[in-house]
Amino acid sequence: MHNTKQVQHYLDVLLQKGSFVKAAKELYISQPYLTQLIHRIEKRLGAKIVEKTADGYSLTQAGLIYYHYLELEENNRHRLERQLASYVHPNKEVIKLGILESLGTYLLPEILPEFLDKNPNVEIQLFEDVPRINERRLLNGDIDCYVGQTPEALDSGLDVRVNGGERYYVVISPKSKYYQEGKFILNPNELSLKDLLAEPFVLSSQGSAIRHQVDGLFQRFQQKENIVLESSSVITATNLAIHGVGLTISAASIIKRIGETPINLLPIDKDLLNLVFFIATRKGHELTPGLKNLLVEFDKKQLNPSIH
Numbered sequence: 001m002h003n004t005k006q007v008q009h010y011l012d013v014l015l016q017k018g019s020f021v022k023a024a025k026e027l028y029i030s031q032p033y034l035t036q037l038i039h040r041i042e043k044r045l046g047a048k049i050v051e052k053t054a055d056g057y058s059l060t061q062a063g064l065i066y067y068h069y070l071e072l073e074e075n076n077r078h079r080l081e082r083q084l085a086s087y088v089h090p091n092k093e094v095i096k097l098g099i100l101e102s103l104g105t106y107l108l109p110e111i112l113p114e115f116l117d118k119n120p121n122v123e124i125q126l127f128e129d130v131p132r133i134n135e136r137r138l139l140n141g142d143i144d145c146y147v148g149q150t151p152e153a154l155d156s157g158l159d160v161r162v163n164g165g166e167r168y169y170v171v172i173s174p175k176s177k178y179y180q181e182g183k184f185i186l187n188p189n190e191l192s193l194k195d196l197l198a199e200p201f202v203l204s205s206q207g208s209a210i211r212h213q214v215d216g217l218f219q220r221f222q223q224k225e226n227i228v229l230e231s232s233s234v235i236t237a238t239n240l241a242i243h244g245v246g247l248t249i250s251a252a253s254i255i256k257r258i259g260e261t262p263i264n265l266l267p268i269d270k271d272l273l274n275l276v277f278f279i280a281t282r283k284g285h286e287l288t289p290g291l292k293n294l295l296v297e298f299d300k301k302q303l304n305p306s307i308h
Contacts, residue, residue, distance in 0.1 A: 004070045004073040004074050004077070005070075005074050005077075007037075007041070007070060008067070008070045008071070008074065009027075010023070010027060010034065010037065010038075011049075011050070011059070011063075011067060011070075013026050013027055014034070014038075014050065014057055015050075015056070015057055015058065015059065017056070018055060018056020018057055019056060019057075020034055020035050038050060041066070045062065045066060047060070047062035048060050048062060048063070049062055049063035049066050049067075050063055051063075082125050085123060085125070089123070091121060092121055092122070092123050093119075093121055093122045093123070093288055093289070093290040093291075094122075094123045094125060095122055095123070095124050095125070095144050095145065095288075095290055095291055095294060096125045096127060096142070096143040096144045096145075097124055097125065097126055097127065097143065097144065097145055097146070097147065097294075098126075098127040098128075098129065098133075098134030098135075098137055098138060098143045098145070098146040098147070098148075099126065099127070099128060099134070099146070099147045099148065100128065100129070100130065100131060100134075100148060100149075100208065100209060101128040101233070102208075102233060102234045102235055102254065103147065103148065103149060103209075103253075103277075104126070104128060104147070105235070105253075105257065106253035106254075106257075106305060107147060107277060107303065108126075110301055110303060111147075111294075111297055111298055111301055112124060114297065115293065115294055115297040118293065118297075119290055119293055119294075121290070122290040122293075122294075127142075127143050130207040130208055131148050131207070131208070131209045131212075132207060134146045134148070135148075135154065135155060135158075135280075138158065138280060138281070138282060139155060139157055139158070139282065141282065141285075144281070144288075144291055145279055145280060145281050145291060145294065145295075146158075146279070146280045146281075147277070147278070147279050147280075147298075148209060148277075148278055148280070149165075149209045149210075149275050149276060149277055149278065150209050150212070150213060150275065150276065151276060151278040151280070153212070154278075154280060156283075157282065157283050158280040158281065158282060158283055159280065159281050159282070159283045160278050160279075160280045161278060161279050161280075161295060161298060161299060162276050162277065162278045163277050163278070163279075163298060163299060163301065163303050164276070164277050164301070164302065164303025164304045165274060165275050165276040165277055165303070165304065166251050166252045166253055166275050166304065166305050166306070167251070167252060167267055167268070167270065167274070167275070168210075168213075168249055168250070168251055168267075168268045168273045168274070168275060169185075169249070169250060169251070169252070169255065169265040169266060169267055169268065169307075170191075170193070170196050170247055170248075170249055170265070170266040170268065171238060171241045171242060171247060171248045171249070171250050171255065171263060171264075171265060172196075172247060172263060172264040172265070172266065173241060173242055173243065173244040173247075173263055174244070174262050174263070175244030176199065176244070176247060176264075178191055178195075178196060178199070178264070179263075179264055180264055181262075183264055184263070184264065184265065185264075185265045185267065185307060186264055186265065186266045186267070188266065188267045188268075188269060190266070191266050193221070193266070193268065193272075194221050194223065196247060196266065197217070197218060197221055197223040198223060198226065199226065199246065199247050200226050200227075200228045200246040200247065201225060201226060201227055201228065201241075201246045201247050201248060201249075202227075202228060202229045202230075202231070202237045202240045202241045202245050202246040202247070202248045203225070203227055203229075203230055203231075203237060203248060203249075204230070204231060204232070204233070204234040204237050205230045205231065205232045206230075208232075208234060210234055210249070210250075210251070210275075213273055213275075214249050214273075216273075217249070217268075217272060217273050220272065227246075228245060228246045229245055229246065234250065234254055235254055235257065235258075237250070238250040238254050238255060238258060239258055242258060242261055242263055249268070249273070251275055251305075252305045252306050252307050253305040255307060256305065256307055265307065277303050279294075279295060279298045281295070
């Protein structure tokens with residue numbers, strides 16, 4: 001009996017190669033074996049899952065439903081493994097950590113490697129989602145801690161430690177009329193922030209921590225947002241702005257990940273917009289030894305990314 005992940009992989013390769021012979025060769029199995037496997041699945045389901053096309057093979061409507069079923073089964077299996085981890089390995093401490101994906105790209109490599117070296121009995125399970133979902137998970141006891149930014153808006157039922165932070169910048173591409181050739185980081189007073197906020201913007205989607213702060217900035221200047229595009233990824237939004245789709249507001253840890261290209265960055269006054277990192281746990285909840293050590297590791301790190 002093949003597991004769902006393996007069957008999904010077989011189908012992926014068949015669709016990619018467009019031939020049972022080529023797919024079997026790629027998978028290091030025989031062509032008759034692959035053909036019989038697909039036929040057995042179709043017989044069990046009572047419907048064809050692949051069909052021949054001019055370009056090779058594609059999934060039928062029944063095949064699309066079956067493929068979606070395989071994805072759900074794999075997700076459920078993975079979820080079950082995570083839930084059983086502390087019982088399967090009773091000597092291991094499992095810490096469920098919530099974080100926004102774009103924030104984790106910078107913070108987790110700063111915090112986790114040394115922590116895991118010092119705590120080999122700890123397993124970290126990541127829950128990457130928007131702030132409000134992770135905050136709710138923590139309050140409900142579904143995760144053990146939550147790493148984020150802008151702690152001011154957190155529920156009072158959480159204990160919060162803050163550390164470091166970074167500055168926000170308006171990202172201006174050469175396609176903008178405000179771009180100044182030969183410059184990189186502008187002086188804060190070189191351009192009017194109010195004028196820039198009237199320009200078309202690419203922003204991260206509602207629900208992200210940075211979007212919540214940026215919305216507040218527009219309101220402070222009584223400026224209506226002119227949004228040309230939204231992305232669930234602040235990294236994508238920044239990259240699009242760098243390539244001239246519109247202006248955006250982004251942070252140092254995001255901008256420095258993108259390859260060097262001619263842009264201007266206008267620093268935003270920290271009194272207007274500021275980013276502070278935090279780690280939160282449930283108030284009144286007893287901390288495990290591993291979680292205590294993680295908090296200590298967070299406290300001692302210098303979390304101050306910079307463009308320079």
